[in-house]
Amino acid sequence: MTASRFLMVLSVGALALAVTGCGEKPVVYKQGVYQGKPDSKPWDNAQFNGNQVEWEKAIKARTHGQNEYSRSVASAK
Numbered sequence: 001m002t003a004s005r006f007l008m009v010l011s012v013g014a015l016a017l018a019v020t021g022c023g024e025k026p027v028v029y030k031q032g033v034y035q036g037k038p039d040s041k042p043w044d045n046a047q048f049n050g051n052q053v054e055w056e057k058a059i060k061a062r063t064h065g066q067n068e069y070s071r072s073v074a075s076a077k
Helices: 003-020 052-065 068-076
Strands: none
Touching: none
8 A cells, every 4th residue: 555545545534534523413401401201209100009108118128138147147047
């Protein structure tokens, strides 16, 4: 490959890189306006029927079941 051909390929690559950087990006966020889906409470589902207390009990039971210390002490008895 000659030097002039190498410079031509290099300049075409630089031009292509420069052109790709000139494109407009879509605006995802408008100031003060949330455009995503509205979030709901974790207990607003069919399992808990909007009952926050039952949801908290289930989370505490799940957390207790994942605690290795309480699991090993309970199995040692």
